[in-house]
Amino acid sequence: MDIKILQKNFDASLTDLPPLGMDVHSLVEDFRHYYSHTLGRDRNSRSAYYGYQALVMSVRDRLMERWQKTRYAYDAADASHAYYLSLEFLMGRTLGNAALNLGLDEATDLAVRCLGMELEELAETENDAGLGNGGLGRLAACFLDSCATLQLPVTGYGMRYEYGMFRQIIAAGEQVEEPDHWLRKGNPWELERPEYTQRVRFGGRIEWQHADRGKQRPRWVETQDVLAVPYDVPVPGYRNGTVNTLRLWQASATDEFNLGEFNAGLYPESVAAKNTAEQITLVLYPNDTSENGKELRLRQQYFLASASLQDIVARWVGIHGHDFSRFAAKNRFQLNDTHPSCAVPELMRLLMDEHDMRWDEAWEITSTTMAYTNHTLLPEALERWPVTTFARLLPRLLDIIYEINARFLAEVAQRWPGDTAQQRRMSIIEEGAIPHVRMAYLAIVGSFSVNGVAALHSQLLTEGLFSNFFALWPEKFNNKTNGVTPRRWLALCNPQLSNLITETIGEGWVADLSRLADLAPYAEDPAFRSRWRAVKQANKLLMAQMIVVDCGVAFNLEAIFDVQVKRIHEYKRQLLNVLHVIHLYDRLKRGDDVNFTPRCVLIGGKAAPGYFMAKRIIKLINNVAAVVNNDPVTAGRLRLAFLPNYRVTAMEAIAPGTDLSEQISTAGKEASGTGNMKFMMNGALTIGTLDGANIEIREEVGEENFFLFGLSAAEVEEMRSRYDPVAIIAADEDLRRVMQLLENAQFNQFEPGIFDPILNAITNADDPWMTAADFRSYVDAQQRVAEAYRNEEHWTRMSILNTAASSRFSSDRTIAEYNSDIWGLEAVSPVTV
Numbered sequence: 054m055d056i057k058i059l060q061k062n063f064d065a066s067l068t069d070l071p072p073l074g075m076d077v078h079s080l081v082e083d084f085r086h087y088y089s090h091t092l093g094r095d096r097n098s099r100s101a102y103y104g105y106q107a108l109v110m111s112v113r114d115r116l117m118e119r120w121q122k123t124r125y126a127y128d129a130a131d132a133s134h135a136y137y138l139s140l141e142f143l144m145g146r147t148l149g150n151a152a153l154n155l156g157l158d159e160a161t162d163l164a165v166r167c168l169g170m171e172l173e174e175l176a177e178t179e180n181d182a183g184l185g186n187g188g189l190g191r192l193a194a195c196f197l198d199s200c201a202t203l204q205l206p207v208t209g210y211g212m213r214y215e216y217g218m219f220r221q222i223i224a225a226g227e228q229v230e231e232p233d234h235w236l237r238k239g240n241p242w243e244l245e246r247p248e249y250t251q252r253v254r255f256g257g258r259i260e261w262q263h264a265d266r267g268k269q270r271p272r273w274v275e276t277q278d279v280l281a282v283p284y285d286v287p288v289p290g291y292r293n294g295t296v297n298t299l300r301l302w303q304a305s306a307t308d309e310f311n312l313g314e315f316n317a318g319l320y321p322e323s324v325a326a327k328n329t330a331e332q333i334t335l336v337l338y339p340n341d342t343s344e345n346g347k348e349l350r351l352r353q354q355y356f357l358a359s360a361s362l363q364d365i366v367a368r369w370v371g372i373h374g375h376d377f378s379r380f381a382a383k384n385r386f387q388l389n390d391t392h393p394s395c396a397v398p399e400l401m402r403l404l405m406d407e408h409d410m411r412w413d414e415a416w417e418i419t420s421t422t423m424a425y426t427n428h429t430l431l432p433e434a435l436e437r438w439p440v441t442t443f444a445r446l447l448p449r450l451l452d453i454i455y456e457i458n459a460r461f462l463a464e465v466a467q468r469w470p471g472d473t474a475q476q477r478r479m480s481i482i483e484e485g486a487i488p489h490v491r492m493a494y495l496a497i498v499g500s501f502s503v504n505g506v507a508a509l510h511s512q513l514l515t516e517g518l519f520s521n522f523f524a525l526w527p528e529k530f531n532n533k534t535n536g537v538t539p540r541r542w543l544a545l546c547n548p549q550l551s552n553l554i555t556e557t558i559g560e561g562w563v564a565d566l567s568r569l570a571d572l573a574p575y576a577e578d579p580a581f582r583s584r585w586r587a588v589k590q591a592n593k594l595l596m597a598q599m600i601v602v603d604c605g606v607a608f609n610l611e612a613i614f615d616v617q618v619k620r621i622h623e624y625k626r627q628l629l630n631v632l633h634v635i636h637l638y639d640r641l642k643r644g645d646d647v648n649f650t651p652r653c654v655l656i657g658g659k660a661a662p663g664y665f666m667a668k669r670i671i672k673l674i675n676n677v678a679a680v681v682n683n684d685p686v687t688a689g690r691l692r693l694a695f696l697p698n699y700r701v702t703a704m705e706a707i708a709p710g711t712d713l714s715e716q717i718s719t720a721g722k723e724a725s726g727t728g729n730m731k732f733m734m735n736g737a738l739t740i741g742t743l744d745g746a747n748i749e750i751r752e753e754v755g756e757e758n759f760f761l762f763g764l765s766a767a768e769v770e771e772m773r774s775r776y777d778p779v780a781i782i783a784a785d786e787d788l789r790r791v792m793q794l795l796e797n798a799q800f801n802q803f804e805p806g807i808f809d810p811i812l813n814a815i816t817n818a819d820d821p822w823m824t825a826a827d828f829r830s831y832v833d834a835q836q837r838v839a840e841a842y843r844n845e846e847h848w849t850r851m852s853i854l855n856t857a858a859s860s861r862f863s864s865d866r867t868i869a870e871y872n873s874d875i876w877g878l879e880a881v882s883p884v885t886v
């Protein structure tokens with residue numbers, strides 16, 4: 054055949070491939086083809102692993118065609134685009150979610166059963182993509198799902214860490230960290246894109262060169278360069294033909310090794326540069342608060358910001374040439390906390406140094422395209438970088454930051470004439486023995502939008518941490534209460550409840566969670582309640598099976614499943630939870646057990662490897678568990694288990710089986726929380742403080758369906774100066790007994806003194822988390838929980854009402870608000886009907 058004709062057909066077929074079948078038969082065909090022809094396995098070598106591989110290839114083909122169509126549709130619509138820049142994307146597993154969103158869930162199930170295997174056992178072979186610490190990283194993943202479901206042109210930019218969040222093992226009650234080499238078996242969900250490789254520069258110095266009209270032009274020279282190689286991950290919307298992109302950067306050395314040194318016999322030296330370069334994406338930092346000053350972390354942050362912006366700007370230039378007049382109208386950058394905030398000076402640098410733009414024009418573009426989301430109020434968590442580190446690593450960026458600051462401080466001086474103290478307070482550069490760059494201030498000054506992640510959090514930002522900036526620019530500040538995707542966190546993780554909901558109110562709720570409100574009337578229907586209860590019991594059984602395997606503790610299915618899973622942090626007060634368990638244990642020991650409601654308490658979460666107190670709290674939980682679970686007096690009535698290696702996939706089994714969700718942070722400290730929302734969607738009741746999104750959860754479900762306790766944020770601050778935990782303990786018989794058990798080493802008989810730091814923290818008048826202050830109120834609320842649980846019908850009614858009232862906490866609602874208030878994007882459908 055003539056090559057010309059072949060070529061023409063080939064081109065046409067690239068744009069106009071016939072769609073792959075979405076029916077069971079097409080899928081089974083492909084599955085068999087990949088299993089036997091591509092992987093070379095047969096009926097004598099059935100394996101879950103190869104079954105998984107074959108299934109992924111079949112599903113992936115169907116993602117690919119939609120992915121391409123989505124890109125074409127965005128291009129054709131000349132659509133505005135938003136970029137979600139984040140050092141973390143906590144994606145978890147992909148197969149089940151991809152099958153659900155493509156509408157292939159039943160077909161995949163049947164295909165696997167043709168091979169005599171179970172879908173679940175195949176899915177279990179997939180590692181979690183654990184490229185994040187906790188809430189902030191998982192929020193980014195939920196947001197991507199919602200953007201694709203709302204058909205918004207949004208691309209995630211992140212890091213392809215070779216090692217994700219460490220695997221947590223518990224040995225002798227203590228946390229041991231193991232590396233998470235999640236890519237070892239390969240990652241079938243990513244597509245390497247070497248053609249879009251970018252070069253990121255570090256170090257060196259600035260040389261000023263004469264340019265035309267007497268202008269000086271900076272040249273950044275003698276740099277150490279690192280290549281950024283993108284890997285694209287498809288992000289399917291819910292059954293709508295859209296597949297968006299998550300682009301993850303991997304660092305790669307510019308040269309394999311230094312040949313000169315290699316030839317001179319200096320082998321280790323010859324590969325040193327390669328190692329330094331590739332270190333950048335080697336491992337995720339496992340801290341969920343800023344560990345300040347670590348140079349590698351700043352390298353990571355700049356690497357992400359620079360590679361992403363270069364990629365975006367290069368694409369713009371490819372289409373529009375050097376005309377940037379519409380750039381600001383067409384692009385938005387959402388900064389996930391300050392971690393990617395180097396993007397502000399980096400965009401300035403690219404526009405000025407690489408594209409010849411003048412300051413004012415570059416600043417107009419930068420400050421109308423950047424938007425910043427804050428995720429914490431804790432002052433110690435705010436990012437600061439020593440100016441010296443910046444000067445060494447990113448000299449040109451520091452120059453630009455100084456210039457941004459100078460112009461900004463002039464504005465401050467105009468607004469508060471003569472008030473130099475105000476200038477010092479608001480300066481992007483914090484003066485002192487070691488001057489620092491304040492990344493949050495850089496992000497605020499460089500952005501047109503600054504948001505918190507729950508109503509209380511946003512209010513506290515404008516009243517406290519950022520009040521000066523709020524006074525200057527009130528219009529910049531806004532709230533975007535977090536949400537979670539109902540696809541993963543209800544439809545996928547809780548098929549039984551999903552089926553019951555769909556049977557009752559139809560299937561529209563998955564893409565429109567407001568429909569869940571239609572469930573509320575059924576709370577009064579005894580037959581429905583009984584079905585609801587049966588689903589919860591079935592989910593409790595599944596959860597208990599996991600717990601017995603992973604913790605070696607048998608949970609009683611009649612008991613309240615009382616769960617706190619999240620990062621271990623003093624402000625989250627896992628300690629308060631343990632004190633309550635000790636109190637219940639003490640009651641049983643004393644025979645104070647009339648109407649005792651059986652309770653099984655599960656606590657799970659990782660501690661930052663360098664966080665001493667958090668690790669000691671894990672040890673306490675495990676030691677208390679060992680005593681409580683082995684004492685015959687607790688039989689059938691009280692259990693405590695610590696779940697090792699809490700992660701996205703674990704939550705998928707936990708949320709459906711939980712009765713009681715513990716959201717017990719010191720008020721004013723938890724920015725939002727998102728686990729609280731997952732539990733609520735799955736019909737758990739919340740025991741919680743007036744903190745973060747708990748407040749909004751309570752508003753939505755009604756105070757009668759929420760167990761409130763503790764001081765409010767205002768009361769916490771008001772009480773601080775006169776806080777006297779020793780007096781509180783003395784006045785509270787229950788707390789006194791709990792403290793005595795701890796002091797008498799009931800939980801550390803052979804480990805003297807190990808819990809002294811915890812005892813000291815509780816009794817310290819300066820305890821920032823005021824654990825003792827809320828103990829009484831917490832125990833009383835738990836007593837109300839226990840009583841409520843004894844009335845099965847009433848509890849079930851409340852459970853239904855929680856799910857029914859959870860629609861506000863869909864990340865679809867959150868993203869719709871980001872879009873209408875910040876991004877202003879138009880939805881684009883790739884389906885040409």
Ligand code: 26Q
Pocket residue numbers: 186187188189190192338340341342343344345350392428429436506535723724725726727745
């Ligand atoms: C910063 C610099 C150096 C090293 C690490 C970090 C770092 C990394 C991760 C700092 C913070 C984080 C993560 C913070 C986080 O997860 N915050 C949570 O965000 C959720 C989503 O908005 C909220 O629901 C939680 O309340 C908040 O704690």
